[in-house]
Amino acid sequence: MISNLVKAGLTRRTFLQSSAVTAISAGLPGAAFAADKTIKIGFLAPLTGAVAAWGKPGLDGCQIWAERVNAAGGIKLGDDSYTVELVSYDNEYDPAKARTGATKLIREDGVSFIMMLGGDTWPGVQPVADRTGMLFSTLLPSDLSPDTATLFAPTEVHPIYLVTGVEWLAENRPELKTAVMCAQDDALGLPSVATYLAAFEAAGIEMLDEPLLFDPATTDFAPVVTRLLSKNPDIVCLDTCYSDYVHPIAEQLFQQGFTGQIISATADFYDQMIAKTSKEFMEGFIFQFPDFDDPALNGDNINFEDPNGFYATYNERHPGQWGAVSWEYASIMDLWKAAAEKAGSAAPDAVAAAMKEGGTGNHAFGDAKWWGTELFGIDNALVGDWPVVVIQDGKAVIKGFRSIPDWYDKHGDLLVKHMQAYDQMWDQRS
Structure with a gap:
């Protein structure tokens, strides 16, 4: 099925300019951080091909998020501040390439967290997650099961929304x-x-x-x-x-x-x-x-900083490319940042524990609860x-x-x- 999808050569190409493997630093020039105080975040999603509209716009949004965070002082862990650097890998919505990408991001790039679209690519990555204990996120809670302890769905609750x-x-x-x-x-x-x-x-x-x-x-x-x-x-x-x-x-x-x-x-x-x-x-x-x-996103229930400004910046840089995922991966990073700073550590297990502490979280569209046992066998979806x-x-x-x-x-x-x-x-x- 995946090979057919890729061979189809479908037409969503107009905004896809990335190479198969890209490492993107989101730090601003002149930021006052020590060179070794960098936290790397992995972005493992389709950046080319028929499913790229649910990958590439999200990476673009994350770059804006990282620039904002770095300009404001970075990630605060204890007494130290860290820049955020995004490292991306184009899995082309192929399970084998996703597994290769996950291995590279962990072993070679030293990431602390990996964001995915999920879906057909997750089965290729799950053995890597099981072996390494790396914290992953998916936009598809339907990937969740009791066997996916290090996989979280903290933003999109597809398909139940x-x-x-x-x-x-x-x-x-x-x-x-x-x-x-x-x-x-x-x-x-x-x-x-x-x-x-x-x-x-x-x-x-x-x-x-x-x-x-x-x-x-x-x-x-x-x-x-x-x-x-x-x-x-x-x-x-x-x-x-x-x-x-x-x-x-x-x-x-x-x-x-x-x-x-x-x-x-x-x-x-x-x-x-x-x-x-x-x-x-x-x-x-x-x-x-x-x-x-x-205007509805300016209410007190919204847990996404300056959504209007984020949208304006995104469209200035990527006109005509705003889509469903343009904000979602950035929202995941909001939750990850809050959990890491709460834990005082970027270690996957520490962040996961802090993220789920109390059974609730700040979803982009309001307070939500960690839920899913009835449907997914595990409470790793943030639902509200x-x-x-x-x-x-x-x-x-x-x-x-x-x-x-x-x-x-x-x-x-x-x-x-x-x-x-x-x-x-x-x-x-x-």
């Missing part, structure tokens, strides 16, 4: 009663399918057909959309499709005359979708990742509120924050049922 978008849709568009769904058949798509099915069932929205699972190597989406629309649905769900899929699917929906509701995990580079379709077509598109200039985002007049707008734990308390049995049906529970995956 997806329930918040469906819940909001059902309350605000109660006239919409039927849905269809498509997704790529992989470790990102399948748990999302199960989650959307649970959310639609909880909301009383009827699925008109089984989810349409397509090969990740697919490049022609006209037949996919034709089949979806043959059922005449009120809602088309794009699951957690990659940007290279969401864009052509949206274009096909437009060309084939769909005028109903679209809901998706992401809408990265939505301005490009508007340009290929129309502002009217994209009006009301529901997804889960805000632009950080949104998540925003629902809607495109209005060509701009992403946060419509509110919804509680994932509250939804799960009411409908958790449905999520478990559908996860089991798709073999996505931790005991089935392992």
Whole structure:
């Protein structure tokens, strides 16, 4: 499957300028630190290829985060201050390359922490984590299991945040009663399918057909959309499709005359979708990742420093490249920094213990709790509120924050049922 994905040669290339292996220093010139007082952080994610939209923008965001931290005095461990240096490795969303990258980052580069996208690449890395005790993060809690003691999901709680978008849709568009769904058949798509099915069932929205699972190597989406629309649905769900899929699917929906509701995990580079379709077509598109200039991110509940300024800097340096992960890895680093300073150490075990102390943490969108035993077999996911985002007049707008734990308390049995049906529970995956 992975080889097919890479061979497909999909089109998300416009912003990908990195080499396969890059080491990037985020320290500012002239910063007053001793040369040996540096903490290295590993970034192990796809920087090229079809899944790069969930890797490279995150690395760019981390560089901005590191510059801010270093300019403010760095990481304070006891009486000493340390600069932060990011060391990245392009795993191309390939498990074998991810394993090679993890080994290099630990043995050769001496990193103290490694951030990953996760998904299909985590099984390649897990033996390295088990052997070394290195602390890793993933954006996909579906990677978690009782065997992943050093793996944390501290920012994105994919796929369970997806329930918040469906819940909001059902309350605000109660006239919409039927849905269809498509997704790529992989470790990102399948748990999302199960989650959307649970959310639609909880909301009383009827699925008109089984989810349409397509090969990740697919490049022609006209037949996919034709089949979806043959059922005449009120809602088309794009699951957690990659940007290279969401864009052509949206274009096909437009060309084939769909005028109903679209809901998706992401809408990265939505301005490009508007340009290929129309502002009217994209009006009301529901997804889960805000632009950080949104006024709703200036509330007291937000645990991300100066989101508006971060967004402005990001877009100045990387125009047109803001996406779902642009802020997420930086938010993970906020949690890691706070835990390291609390522990007075960058050692993986010390940081992990400090991060989970008290069972709660400062998630980007508010206070959250370490959770997951029921679904993942381990409480290593930081779960709380998540925003629902809607495109209005060509701009992403946060419509509110919804509680994932509250939804799960009411409908958790449905999520478990559908996860089991798709073999996505931790005991089935392992």
